[in-house]
Amino acid sequence: METSGYGRVVLFHNLLARNASEQVLAAVRTRLVRTAGTLEEHGLGGEEAIGEKVQKGLANRPDLVVVAGGDGTVGMVAAKMVRTGIPLAVIPTGTFNNFARSLGMPSDPIAACEVIESGIVVPIDAAVADEQHAFFEAAGVGVDAEMFPIGEEIKQGRILSVFRAIRAAFVHRQSAVDLRFDRPLNEAYRMSYHGDTPLSRRRRRFRKSRRRIRVRCSFVVIANGPFYGSNLTVCPGAKMDDGLLTIAVYRDFSKLELARHLWSISRGRYQRHPKMEMFDSSSLEVACRRPLSVHVDGNTIGTTPVRFDAMRGALTVLAPRSYLHK
Numbered sequence: 001m002e003t004s005g006y007g008r009v010v011l012f013h014n015l016l017a018r019n020a021s022e023q024v025l026a027a028v029r030t031r032l033v034r035t036a037g038t039l040e041e042h043g044l045g046g047e048e049a050i051g052e053k054v055q056k057g058l059a060n061r062p063d064l065v066v067v068a069g070g071d072g073t074v075g076m077v078a079a080k081m082v083r084t085g086i087p088l089a090v091i092p093t094g095t096f097n098n099f100a101r102s103l104g105m106p107s108d109p110i111a112a113c114e115v116i117e118s119g120i121v122v123p124i125d126a127a128v129a130d131e132q133h134a135f136f137e138a139a140g141v142g143v144d145a146e147m148f149p150i151g152e153e154i155k156q157g158r159i160l161s162v163f164r165a166i167r168a169a170f171v172h173r174q175s176a177v178d179l180r181f182d183r184p185l186n187e188a189y190r191m192s193y194h195g196d197t198p199l200s201r202r203r204r205r206f207r208k209s210r211r212r213i214r215v216r217c218s219f220v221v222i223a224n225g226p227f228y229g230s231n232l233t234v235c236p237g238a239k240m241d242d243g244l245l246t247i248a249v250y251r252d253f254s255k256l257e258l259a260r261h262l263w264s265i266s267r268g269r270y271q272r273h274p275k276m277e278m279f280d281s282s283s284l285e286v287a288c289r290r291p292l293s294v295h296v297d298g299n300t301i302g303t304t305p306v307r308f309d310a311m312r313g314a315l316t317v318l319a320p321r322s323y324l325h326k
Contacts, residue, residue: 070094142219243312
């Protein structure tokens, strides 16, 4: 559906985002005034009660919500907008802007404003852990969940944290993890494998009709979209509008291999590893005898067991017209 003028627009902004400034905000405000009948602003950031501000801004059901910030700010607002049907527009001013990049939004904040004026309204998926923790990029189980907070420190310029990450990679232990899909294993594996090796030559144990499997691995990533962390495609082929979770299992990695992988992350590079196995499912249950840490979009939520579900079309967003051709 094409966009048009909006009566009431609510703008949430975070001036603590890496690429935000008063000048950028002023330019965004000027562009929004062209489209909005009335414009209401709420500043987010610091130690303030962000949830309360978001609830206040959404209380009277605006015609459009605009978020100028990074993935953290976008995620907090988007979580409150699931199933509301209110369109969300993202002005990327963060460090990596995975959410905006997944939609094909321009990286320049002012250029992104043009999408509000000429873009299209599309439904995309949200994901949820244990029916209460919404996420839009990816969740992780295992050493990945332990590493993510360190990754945030690296993102903020604390380069010495790289060595903490490498140490964590060397001291971690692989675990036997039980995965239960909502469909037969052979379907989950067949639908999601995007590698170059024909499926008939992959592991036979993944071609069975049962819905549960136990694998020994370093960590499991459950993706709602294609980008994660520092713009990494840890789940190649993941889409935000297919109603499915894309699941990557990092199995049989040696500690050296995992350390090299983490080092590539810290330097902004990524290569798909041949030991990674991929599946698709609209729900996934993860259990382990030894409790493993769990995160959603970088926020630690506890330990296994945990259940993940895809919520198809749960969020309405503005996207460039080119999004339809992705």
